[in-house]
Amino acid sequence: MSVSDNLKRGTVELLLLTLLQEQDMYGYQLSQELGERSEGLFVLQEASMYTILYRLVEKGLISDRQELVGRRRTRVYYHLEPDGATYLTQIRRDYFSVNRGVLNVLRTCGRGLAEDETL
Numbered sequence: 001m002s003v004s005d006n007l008k009r010g011t012v013e014l015l016l017l018t019l020l021q022e023q024d025m026y027g028y029q030l031s032q033e034l035g036e037r038s039e040g041l042f043v044l045q046e047a048s049m050y051t052i053l054y055r056l057v058e059k060g061l062i063s064d065r066q067e068l069v070g071r072r073r074t075r076v077y078y079h080l081e082p083d084g085a086t087y088l089t090q091i092r093r094d095y096f097s098v099n100r101g102v103l104n105v106l107r108t109c110g111r112g113l114a115e116d117e118t119l
């Protein structure tokens with residue numbers, strides 16, 4: 001797996017766990033919230049998202065439950081478990097640390113950050 005693949009996967013885990021920290025959500029809802037809250041800058045294909053959700057369930061970081069919606073349709077809701085909350089705290093810390101380091105290098109090398117590259 002490439003560095004960019006690891007970075008993307010880690011970022012998606014961070015974002016999904018952060019959303020689940022607020023409330024239990026089902027897959028489509030997670031996808032929509034991600035798009036809305038990122039102001040359309042972060043679009044995640046549902047197939048990719050479900051792969052990550054299944055892995056988080058297997059690790060015990062989140063749990064899933066089915067709820068009947070209407071007469072025949074079910075939704076799978078995901079819930080952040082205590083181990084997931086601990087993991088979220090750790091990866092948030094790691095993310096912000098790496099982000100600060102990258103920004104420090106970008107700001108101090110060459111031309112620095114362009115106006116459209118500021119946070």
